[in-house]
Amino acid sequence: MSITLPGPTLGVVGGGQLGRMMGEAVARLGVEVVVLDPTPDCPAAPVVSDQIVGDFDDADAIRELASRVDALTFEIVLADPDLLAEAAAEHDVPVHPDPDTLRTIQDKLVQKEALVDAGIPVPEFVAVATAEGLERVVEEFGGVMLKAREGGYDGRGNVPVRDPADAAAALDEVGGNAMAEELLDFEREIAVMGLKGADGETRTYPVTETVHREEILRESVAPARADDAVVAEAEAVARDVLDVLDGRGVFGIELFETRDGNVLVNEIAPRPHNSGHWTIEGARTSQFENHVRAVLGWPLGPTDLVAPAVTANVLGDVEETQSATLSGVDDVLAAPAADLHWYGKDDVRPLRKMGHLTATAGGDDPDAAADRDALLSRARDLRDGLTFRAE
Known part of the structure; x- marks a missing residue:
C-alpha cells in the first residue's frame, strides 16, 4: 500500500x-x-x-x-x-470490524457462547427467560448478574440479583430476554485494548485496571496494579479473544481477575472503549488513532506505555436533566500533568458521561515504578472538584 x-x-x-x-x-x-x-x-x-x-x-x-x-x-x-x-x-x-463480529457481540449470550467454543475462560452463565428459571439459577449460583442480552451498555441492562424473591422484578427491568452470569467475588476488574490490523497483525496495549461503581466505570489505572503473572495471563487471554473476532480495529476486552489469580472474560466491545481513554496521553499511539489506522489498512502505531496514567470519568452529578455547564475547570487546567477532555454534550443528566481527565506520572523513565495509588488519588481529587451543580 x-x-x-x-x-x-x-x-x-x-x-x-x-x-x-x-x-x-x-x-x-x-x-x-x-x-x-x-x-x-x-x-x-x-x-x-x-x-x-x-x-x-x-x-x-x-x-x-x-x-x-x-x-x-x-x-x-x-x-x-x-x-x-x-x-x-x-x-x-x-x-471494519466485520459486521459478523458486531452481530456476535450485540447478543451477550451469543458472545459468551462463541468464547466458550473457542476455549476462552468466562464466568458461568445461562440463558433465562422466566422468573421461575431465574429463581433456580440464583439459588444454584448463590447470586447472579442479570444482563439484557441486547441493547445494554455502560451499566444499563445489568442488574445484580442475590435473592430469588427479586427475580421477577429484575427480569422485568432488563426486558425479559436475558443472560444470568455468576456473581463473582473478584479481586479486581481489568481490561486490555486489543488491536487487529492488516494481514492479521495483532497488538495489545498494557493491561489496565478498571474501577467501577454502580456498574459504571469511574477510573482506569494503567498499568494495572496486578501481579506479573496476572498481567501475562490477561494479555494471553486477550490475544485469544482477538483470534475469535473478524475484522480490523480496536477491541475493548473487559476481564475479571479472580481471587485465585485466574482471568475470565467479562464482555467485549468491537470499538475503542472507555477503558482505553488513557492511551491519548499515556501511550505512544492512542486507541483512536490506531483504530482508524487499522480500519484503513494503514501500519499500526506503537502501543507502548509512555507514562503511567489514570483516567477519571466526569459524570453528571445532578438530580435531573439540565443544560450542561461545568465548573471547577480552572484547577484542572492549572494542575501539572493533567489533561481534560470535554465531550460536547449539551445536556447533563445523572451519571451521564460528560468528559474525562487523565493524570500522568512525571519523570524521564516510563518503566520506573510509579506510585499509582497516589496518581489515582490525584485524578480523583481533580475530578471531584468539577461539578455541574449551580453554586
Whole structure:
C-alpha cells in the first residue's frame, strides 16, 4: 500500500464522544471523518468534516454514508450489522470490524457462547427467560448478574440479583430476554485494548485496571496494579479473544481477575472503549488513532506505555436533566500533568458521561515504578472538584 495525503474519508456510524475523539486523533493525519448520528449537532460534529443526521437503523442514511467514504466503521454497538454489510457491498467500501463480529457481540449470550467454543475462560452463565428459571439459577449460583442480552451498555441492562424473591422484578427491568452470569467475588476488574490490523497483525496495549461503581466505570489505572503473572495471563487471554473476532480495529476486552489469580472474560466491545481513554496521553499511539489506522489498512502505531496514567470519568452529578455547564475547570487546567477532555454534550443528566481527565506520572523513565495509588488519588481529587451543580 502506498499512502498519500490528504488521506481517505472515513465513515463512522455514531457521533458520540468516541466518534469525537476519533476525529480529533486523525485530523492531523489528513483523514476526513463523516459521522452518522440521530442527534443533530452531535458531540462529534464540531471536530469532524460532516454529519449525516439519521437513526442507526436508517437504511437510506447508511447508504448515503457509504456512498461518501472510502471505509466504514462504527463507534456504537447499536449499529445495524446487516445494513452496514449491505451498504458496504453496494458501494464497494470495506467495513471494519466485520459486521459478523458486531452481530456476535450485540447478543451477550451469543458472545459468551462463541468464547466458550473457542476455549476462552468466562464466568458461568445461562440463558433465562422466566422468573421461575431465574429463581433456580440464583439459588444454584448463590447470586447472579442479570444482563439484557441486547441493547445494554455502560451499566444499563445489568442488574445484580442475590435473592430469588427479586427475580421477577429484575427480569422485568432488563426486558425479559436475558443472560444470568455468576456473581463473582473478584479481586479486581481489568481490561486490555486489543488491536487487529492488516494481514492479521495483532497488538495489545498494557493491561489496565478498571474501577467501577454502580456498574459504571469511574477510573482506569494503567498499568494495572496486578501481579506479573496476572498481567501475562490477561494479555494471553486477550490475544485469544482477538483470534475469535473478524475484522480490523480496536477491541475493548473487559476481564475479571479472580481471587485465585485466574482471568475470565467479562464482555467485549468491537470499538475503542472507555477503558482505553488513557492511551491519548499515556501511550505512544492512542486507541483512536490506531483504530482508524487499522480500519484503513494503514501500519499500526506503537502501543507502548509512555507514562503511567489514570483516567477519571466526569459524570453528571445532578438530580435531573439540565443544560450542561461545568465548573471547577480552572484547577484542572492549572494542575501539572493533567489533561481534560470535554465531550460536547449539551445536556447533563445523572451519571451521564460528560468528559474525562487523565493524570500522568512525571519523570524521564516510563518503566520506573510509579506510585499509582497516589496518581489515582490525584485524578480523583481533580475530578471531584468539577461539578455541574449551580453554586
